[in-house]
Amino acid sequence: MKEDILKVLISEQEIAQKVAQLGAQISKDYAGKKLLVLGVLKGSFVFMADLMRQITIPCQIDFMAVSSYSSGVKTSGVVKIIKDIDIDPLDFDILIVEDILDSGLTLSYLKDLLVQRNASSIHIATLLDKPARRVADIKPDYTCFEVPDEFVVGYGLDYAEKYRNLPYVGVLKPEVYEK
Secondary structure (H helix, E strand, O other), rough: OOOOOEEEEHHHHHHHHHHHHHHHHHHHHHOOOOOOEEEOOOOHHHHHHHHHHHHOEEEEEEEEEEEEOOOOOOOEEEEEEEOOOOOOOOEEEEEEEEEEEOOHHHHHHHHHHHOOOOEEEOOOOOOOOHHHHHHOOOOOEEEEEOOOOOOEEEEEEEEEEEOOOOOOOEEEEEHHHHH
């Protein structure tokens, strides 16, 4: 990617190392449990694919598509379910996998929803944690990296559906999205 619009924040190698460590920890923590790994689309799919290959215990997977963003870079504050979970969460230990935890509105909403649906437990694994943007009172149970309050893309994260395919996480320069 051109250095004039993006700078690398977290390398492909750093991500692979952290994801392997996280997979090992999750395998240990969920041993003997009925694990459902629940990806939040679209952003989590790259992280989730790599993470589930590092989990060494039996697990099931499912996806939800939710949105709290319109077309901009700031949350609307309203969470909409676009695609609901297909598996009944009753009696599952659910690990919600997200690309980034920033405002926390989406994950707070999902956690409350899954509690209402009688999941045994609900925890959050996120590639990136951006606490400077937190609005909801929620923290990840597992995280790979804490990032500054900058617009990040790559490894599943996008801006206007672009940059998801980058193998690293980069900071998008403001002139790209402040047009």
